[in-house]
Amino acid sequence: MQFHPSKDILGTKSELLKGKRIVLCITGSVAAVQCPEIARALMRHGAEVFAVMSPAAQKIIHPHLMEWATGNAVITELTGKIEHIALVGAREKKADLVLVAPATANTISKIACGIDDTAVTSVASTAFGSKTPLIIVPAMHESMYVHPILIENIKRLKALGVEFVGPRIEEGKAKIAETREIVDVAIRKLTVKRDFSGLKVLVTAGPTVEHIDPVRVISNKSSGKMGVAIVEEALSRGAEVTLVYGLGTASPPCGVKVLRVETTEEMYEAVVSELKARKYDLVVAAAAAADWMPVKAFSRKVSTHRIRSFSLKLKPTLKIVDAVKKVNPKTFLVAFRAEYNLPEKELIESAYDRLKRAEADLIVVNDVGKEGVGFGTDTNEVFMVDTDKKVVHVPLAPKREIAKKILDVAIGKMKPNSLIVSE
Numbered sequence: 001m002q003f004h005p006s007k008d009i010l011g012t013k014s015e016l017l018k019g020k021r022i023v024l025c026i027t028g029s030v031a032a033v034q035c036p037e038i039a040r041a042l043m044r045h046g047a048e049v050f051a052v053m054s055p056a057a058q059k060i061i062h063p064h065l066m067e068w069a070t071g072n073a074v075i076t077e078l079t080g081k082i083e084h085i086a087l088v089g090a091r092e093k094k095a096d097l098v099l100v101a102p103a104t105a106n107t108i109s110k111i112a113c114g115i116d117d118t119a120v121t122s123v124a125s126t127a128f129g130s131k132t133p134l135i136i137v138p139a140m141h142e143s144m145y146v147h148p149i150l151i152e153n154i155k156r157l158k159a160l161g162v163e164f165v166g167p168r169i170e171e172g173k174a175k176i177a178e179t180r181e182i183v184d185v186a187i188r189k190l191t192v193k194r195d196f197s198g199l200k201v202l203v204t205a206g207p208t209v210e211h212i213d214p215v216r217v218i219s220n221k222s223s224g225k226m227g228v229a230i231v232e233e234a235l236s237r238g239a240e241v242t243l244v245y246g247l248g249t250a251s252p253p254c255g256v257k258v259l260r261v262e263t264t265e266e267m268y269e270a271v272v273s274e275l276k277a278r279k280y281d282l283v284v285a286a287a288a289a290a291d292w293m294p295v296k297a298f299s300r301k302v303s304t305h306r307i308r309s310f311s312l313k314l315k316p317t318l319k320i321v322d323a324v325k326k327v328n329p330k331t332f333l334v335a336f337r338a339e340y341n342l343p344e345k346e347l348i349e350s351a352y353d354r355l356k357r358a359e360a361d362l363i364v365v366n367d368v369g370k371e372g373v374g375f376g377t378d379t380n381e382v383f384m385v386d387t388d389k390k391v392v393h394v395p396l397a398p399k400r401e402i403a404k405k406i407l408d409v410a411i412g413k414m415k416p417n418s419l420i421v422s423e
């Protein structure tokens with residue numbers, strides 16, 4: 001691998017794309033300004049990125065910017081080195097994915113017609129021949145996007161197995177998809193494990209809130225990042241996923257059905273009605289539901305001007321995790337528990353006790369008193385405890401890696417004899 005200081009970020013978020021080579025083809029749309037961000041987001045998941053630019057793209061951003069972003073030389077034209085074959089020609093070290101982002105109307109139609117007159121279209125043509133997956137991310141004015149010939153060409157490409165991401169129709173434009181969505185689709189395309197294919201998964205995530213008065217709430221510092229990472233991981237492994245989401249700040253990926261809730265009671269109702277409506281194979285209760293609620297909430301805002309102090313009497317909220325097996329005893333239940341500054345032995349004892357009470361199949365416990373663990377952080381350290389009190393420790397790692405380990409353990413217990421299916 002070529003050394004370049006920009007490659008310091010390789011794999012800092014996860015190793016999901018470790019060893020993968022992605023060719024990022026850039027065409028002449030203003031959305032090319034998003035390309036450094038796209039390249040670096042892919043690199044943070046471990047991918048090596050190679051940029052290829054059409055002449056029109058080079059009038060929008062300079063190749064030096066992409067060389068800086070990727071840490072690799074940029075291909076701006078074909079030379080005697082036959083760069084298109086070197087990158088995606090059928091050979092052992094060929095790229096794993098060609099991503100055309102942004103894709104102009106011009107380039108989409110040229111690829112659909114087999115025209116091959118820029119470095120980008122040559123790479124795309126070669127990708128068809130070498131069976132390299134191709135993802136196209138269109139960006140243009142809406143008036144260009146509705147052109148009937150372009151629509152026909154997109155249909156043609158989809159029929160040939162090309163995947164399209166976006167566009168987002170906003171302000172009269174067919175805007176390039178969000179970086180996050182592009183990266184998620186790339187990860188799904190390149191993740192070979194499809195061991196959740198055909199399985200229905202329900203995830204709860206984020207904090208819930210309990211009202212003191214119409215404007216004030218009791219809650220906790222959960223961000224929803226752990227639950228959202230589980231959603232991403234389950235989707236990438238082929239599951240059909242529903243997320244019952246409290247007031248978390250992490251944004252859920254595309255492709256998940258999201259049911260938004262505020263209070264613990266709303267989360268409870270949403271989970272119970274989903275479990276009654278559909279046969280979920282797996283429930284991951286990662287939400288940090290508020291455990292306490294005022295016995296009586298004020299119906300009007302409590303003014304500090306009129307009331308100098310008041311006492312608040314609290315009662316426990318409904319326990320969502322305890323309801324799951326009562327509604328569907330067959331679902332595999334992964335419960336979560338957060339503890340604060342406990343010795344490891346007590347942490348595991350308390351988790352095992354909670355697992356028994358909820359009749360869960362697995363419980364994930366973390367000590368949110370530790371640096372980098374739990375609420376709001378991008379990392380976590382967990383212990384998984386099963387019904388035989390067997391413990392699996394996952395040391396501090398990005399939440400997406402933790403999500404992967406949790407689903408590995410869950411699927412191992414759900415389908416002990418299953419083979420991992422590759423795409």
Ligand SMILES: Cc1cc2nc3c(=O)[nH]c(=O)nc-3n(C[C@H](O)[C@H](O)[C@H](O)COP(=O)(O)O)c2cc1C
Nearest residue numbers: 027028029030054056057104105106107118139140
């Ligand atoms: C500033 C600027 C922005 C452009 N933005 C777009 C765009 O978003 N989408 C598009 O299809 N064409 C856009 N075009 C037109 C394309 O650059 C033009 O069709 C060009 O021939 C595309 O060549 P390429 O597909 O080889 O990159 C834009 C042109 C300019 C000058």
